[in-house]
Amino acid sequence: MVTKPEEFFGFKIGEDRKLARWDRIVEYYYKVASESNRVKVIEMGKTPGGNSFIVAFISSPENMERLERIREISCKLANPDRPLEREELEKLVSEGRAVVVITNSIHATEVGGTQTSIELLYRLASSNDEETLKILENVVVILFPSFNPDGQVMVVDYYNKYLGTEYEGTPLPWLYHTYCGHDNNRDAYMLNLVESRFFAKIAYHDWCPQVYIDHHHMGSYGARFFLSPEMDPIYPDVDPITWRETQFLGTYAATRLEMEGIKGVETGAPFTPDFVSAFQTIAYFMNIVGILTESASAKIATPIYIHPHQLRGYGRGRFADRPYMNYPNPWPGGWWRLSDIVRQQLLSSIAILYAVAINREMFLRNAYLKALRNIERGLREPPYGFIIPEGGHDPLTTLKLIDLLLKLGVKIYRVLEPIKAGSVIYPEGSYLVPLSQPRRPLAKRLLERYLYPDIDVTRDKDGKPVRPYDIATDTVADFMGVTVIEVTEPISAKMVQVSSVAPPAVRLEKARGYVIDPRLNDSYRVVNRLLAAGVKIWRFRDRIEAGGVEIPPGAFYVEDSGNTYDLLLEAASQVGVQPIAVNRDLLTSYPNHYEVKMLRIGIYQRYYGGNMEEGWTRYVLDNYGYQYTIIRDDVIKSGKLGEYVDTIIFPDDALPMMTGENIEEEMSKRLKRPFKLPPYPPEYRSGFGKEGIQRLKEFVESGGEIIMMGGAVELAYKGLGLAVRDLTEEITDTRQFFCPGSMLRAIVDIEHPLGYGMPRIAYIMLVDKPVLEVIPSHNNEDYVSVVTYPERDILRSGWLIGENILSRKPALIEARVGKGRALLYGFRPIFRAQTHGTFKLFFNALYTR
Numbered sequence: 001m002v003t004k005p006e007e008f009f010g011f012k013i014g015e016d017r018k019l020a021r022w023d024r025i026v027e028y029y030y031k032v033a034s035e036s037n038r039v040k041v042i043e044m045g046k047t048p049g050g051n052s053f054i055v056a057f058i059s060s061p062e063n064m065e066r067l068e069r070i071r072e073i074s075c076k077l078a079n080p081d082r083p084l085e086r087e088e089l090e091k092l093v094s095e096g097r098a099v100v101v102i103t104n105s106i107h108a109t110e111v112g113g114t115q116t117s118i119e120l121l122y123r124l125a126s127s128n129d130e131e132t133l134k135i136l137e138n139v140v141v142i143l144f145p146s147f148n149p150d151g152q153v154m155v156v157d158y159y160n161k162y163l164g165t166e167y168e169g170t171p172l173p174w175l176y177h178t179y180c181g182h183d184n185n186r187d188a189y190m191l192n193l194v195e196s197r198f199f200a201k202i203a204y205h206d207w208c209p210q211v212y213i214d215h216h217h218m219g220s221y222g223a224r225f226f227l228s229p230e231m232d233p234i235y236p237d238v239d240p241i242t243w244r245e246t247q248f249l250g251t252y253a254a255t256r257l258e259m260e261g262i263k264g265v266e267t268g269a270p271f272t273p274d275f276v277s278a279f280q281t282i283a284y285f286m287n288i289v290g291i292l293t294e295s296a297s298a299k300i301a302t303p304i305y306i307h308p309h310q311l312r313g314y315g316r317g318r319f320a321d322r323p324y325m326n327y328p329n330p331w332p333g334g335w336w337r338l339s340d341i342v343r344q345q346l347l348s349s350i351a352i353l354y355a356v357a358i359n360r361e362m363f364l365r366n367a368y369l370k371a372l373r374n375i376e377r378g379l380r381e382p383p384y385g386f387i388i389p390e391g392g393h394d395p396l397t398t399l400k401l402i403d404l405l406l407k408l409g410v411k412i413y414r415v416l417e418p419i420k421a422g423s424v425i426y427p428e429g430s431y432l433v434p435l436s437q438p439r440r441p442l443a444k445r446l447l448e449r450y451l452y453p454d455i456d457v458t459r460d461k462d463g464k465p466v467r468p469y470d471i472a473t474d475t476v477a478d479f480m481g482v483t484v485i486e487v488t489e490p491i492s493a494k495m496v497q498v499s500s501v502a503p504p505a506v507r508l509e510k511a512r513g514y515v516i517d518p519r520l521n522d523s524y525r526v527v528n529r530l531l532a533a534g535v536k537i538w539r540f541r542d543r544i545e546a547g548g549v550e551i552p553p554g555a556f557y558v559e560d561s562g563n564t565y566d567l568l569l570e571a572a573s574q575v576g577v578q579p580i581a582v583n584r585d586l587l588t589s590y591p592n593h594y595e596v597k598m599l600r601i602g603i604y605q606r607y608y609g610g611n612m613e614e615g616w617t618r619y620v621l622d623n624y625g626y627q628y629t630i631i632r633d634d635v636i637k638s639g640k641l642g643e644y645v646d647t648i649i650f651p652d653d654a655l656p657m658m659t660g661e662n663i664e665e666e667m668s669k670r671l672k673r674p675f676k677l678p679p680y681p682p683e684y685r686s687g688f689g690k691e692g693i694q695r696l697k698e699f700v701e702s703g704g705e706i707i708m709m710g711g712a713v714e715l716a717y718k719g720l721g722l723a724v725r726d727l728t729e730e731i732t733d734t735r736q737f738f739c740p741g742s743m744l745r746a747i748v749d750i751e752h753p754l755g756y757g758m759p760r761i762a763y764i765m766l767v768d769k770p771v772l773e774v775i776p777s778h779n780n781e782d783y784v785s786v787v788t789y790p791e792r793d794i795l796r797s798g799w800l801i802g803e804n805i806l807s808r809k810p811a812l813i814e815a816r817v818g819k820g821r822a823l824l825y826g827f828r829p830i831f832r833a834q835t836h837g838t839f840k841l842f843f844n845a846l847y848t849r
């Protein structure tokens with residue numbers, strides 16, 4: 001007998017104002033596994049918050065006995081190393097079972113998924129109805145009850161704390177993960193988070209599922225339930241079978257929901273599948289059917305009341321609340337509760353599992369067919385592949401890109417003879433990603449120069465660009481600053497497959513001193529380790545020569561004394577940085593140098609749901625070994641900021657969210673729709689206000705440094721009174737300027753301390769705003785442009801309308817303010833901890849210079 005959820009938790013799952021908490025859910029999963037021979041639960045590891053990250057495998061007892069064989073077949077079909085004989089294929093198809101992965105509540109405030117998973121587990125573990133048995137016989141279900149257990153705990157505890165008060169059901173005031181909020185579902189290819197890596201091991205690598213279901217919530221006032229397929233644009237290199245299978249499963253599930261009398265089900269809009277960074281969308285690029293479900297939100301577990309006239313379409317795929325082909329049965333309004341969400345999520349999961357079960361052979365055969373077609377297409381259609389030259393500007397980051405591609409299941413080779421691309425010959429040992437491979441769509445999309453489609457479906461009736469659902473590019477090589485070369489001729493070079501990469505072992509002779517190359521991101525880790533141990537480090541302002549190598553401005557230097565050698569060797573070996581041993585007196589040879597010290601770093605943190613880019617900034621700081629202090633309003637307003645820090649970072653944000661003033665008015669104006677803040681408890685309403693701005697001004701004038709990134713530069717000209725403006729504020733027509741997250745070409749002053757170690761031409765990420773301009777004033781010389789847009793050919797990847805607006809404008813300004821300085825990053829140097837190519841522009845700001 002399997003214990004019923006109601007018996008175990010003491011309430012019915014989905015009941016108003018009741019949420020099962022993660023620790024109890026984990027207990028329940030293990031209990032069910034001990035009571036049923038259909039279920040096996042494993043812990044993949046711990047989250048940053050110390051919670052268990054578990055996954056359940058569910059199938060018939062017979063299948064559970066031969067899981068390893070089923071796994072093997074699944075991957076053999078999805079990832080064949082050679083074409084299969086017909087007989088062999090048929091044998092695998094009949095012996096194999098379909099594999100479906102289900103994830104829940106990666107966005108922890110979207111509580112339904114995790115709660116529903118309890119019911120789904122119980123149903124599959126205990127029921128003997130025909131439908132369930134059919135599913136178990138034909139499908140292996142891999143169920144992740146929560147993609148973000150830390151957030152689940154935070155949300156449940158916060159919800160329970162305010163239950164019965166006027167703040168009941170308000171969303172969590174801070175980020176629902178140590179390092180990020182909603183953006184944890186933008187980590188699908190960068191795999192920064194440990195949870196992402198757990199998932200990738202199962203879904204990208206070990207199991208090669210045919211179908212992936214991801215349960216989310218959306219806003220409260222549209223459809224009740226969205227089910228894939230999404231809407232155009234689609235990526236043309238994804239095999240059409242994948243789109244058709246998605247339509248098939250989504251439509252089947254929607255039909256089943258209609259049969260149950262569930263109203264308000266929408267398919268085909270307003271979500272789009274044309275980006276790679278979300279887990280459900282990356283599935284398509286791996287030939288996996290990705291089913292997204294989005295349920296209308298209640299107030300966490302508290303019912304919400306909705307007037308019929310408040311219901312609306314989204315203006316993308318559906319414009320009003322009346323029957324449409326993709327929304328044939330409108331919901332009439334009224335009360336909306338967690339139990340409605342649980343019911344529709346459970347029904348849809350079961351429906352999809354059943355549809356896969358009765359079409360098992362088709363899904364297995366198609367997995368193979370799609371792989372084969374991608375292999376063939378890559379032989380037929382240019383580009384034929386991409387060369388990643390060994391080394392490059394930052395060889396360790398090049399290796400990180402290769403390691404990442406391997407984790408994503410992309411096949412990579414090293415050529416055993418020189419290979420030609422265009423008129424250039426690349427030497428033996430260069431890395432090659434041929435596009436003749438099963439995951440061709442993914443490899444192509446991440447490595448090509450992708451231009452977002454500017455076509456009929458991406459413009460509205462007035463010719464205005466329709467905003468992409470996420471940013472407009474995901475060219476990971478550009479993000480990381482790694483040069484990749486397109487191969488436009490068929491490939492014939494001899495090559496050998498790469499299964500893993502690691503930096504060469506570090507070897508260091510004891511010498512008078514050691515130079516550390518400023519071009520490597522990892523050099524900053526080494527420097528930070530040494531600084532933390534009290535080692536003196538210098539930086540050369542000029543180009544130097546050391547050990548026969550020429551190094552651009554900004555080289556780090558340590559002299560040998562005490563245990564410096566051991567410390568350096570250990571720190572360098574850990575990350576693969578190769579220091580250069582020198583026996584000359586470099587400090588005398590290059591007198592233009594200075595001692596580097598890490599500044600006392602502060603990072604501004606606010607409430608109102610938290611600021612995701614703040615989380616990612618801490619992620620990068622932690623990873624590279626920077627010490628920092630979290631600064632909140634009280635410290636800023638106290639006027640004592642200078643006692644704690646030398647520099648304060650304001651990650652990308654909107655000024656009203658930082659000051660806490662006129663948030664609703666300002667945000668309504670920006671979003672062009674009414675914006676109302678949830679009624680947060682007073683202790684979670686933040687903002688440093690005018691008083692804080694005045695104190696920040698005093699801080700910088702008396703010698704402090706203020707770092708503002710992306711949208712946060714508003715603080716510079718609206719708050720600190722700098723002679724700078726953002727040209728996008730005066731352009732309201734998106735036909736004149738539009739840059740919804742694109743990589744842009746920029747010129748870096750590598751002789752300026754902020755530009756040390758950078759290549760002269762870099763790609764930078766701009767999301768919407770700002771476009772900076774220094775207003776002509778009496779003190780023009782106080783403003784230095786460290787990164788500047790070229791005159792033209794600015795767009796590298798993504799979508800840009802109005803290049804002329806950016807032409808020759810500064811993208812990074814260092815401004816002198818009194819005795820201190822303000823740094824205005826008119827782009828996103830550490831965007832989602834993904835833009836490794838511009839990390840150094842940020843790191844350099846964190847030291848004396």
Ligand SMILES: [Zn+2]
Nearest residue numbers: 107110216217
């Ligand atoms: Zn979501």
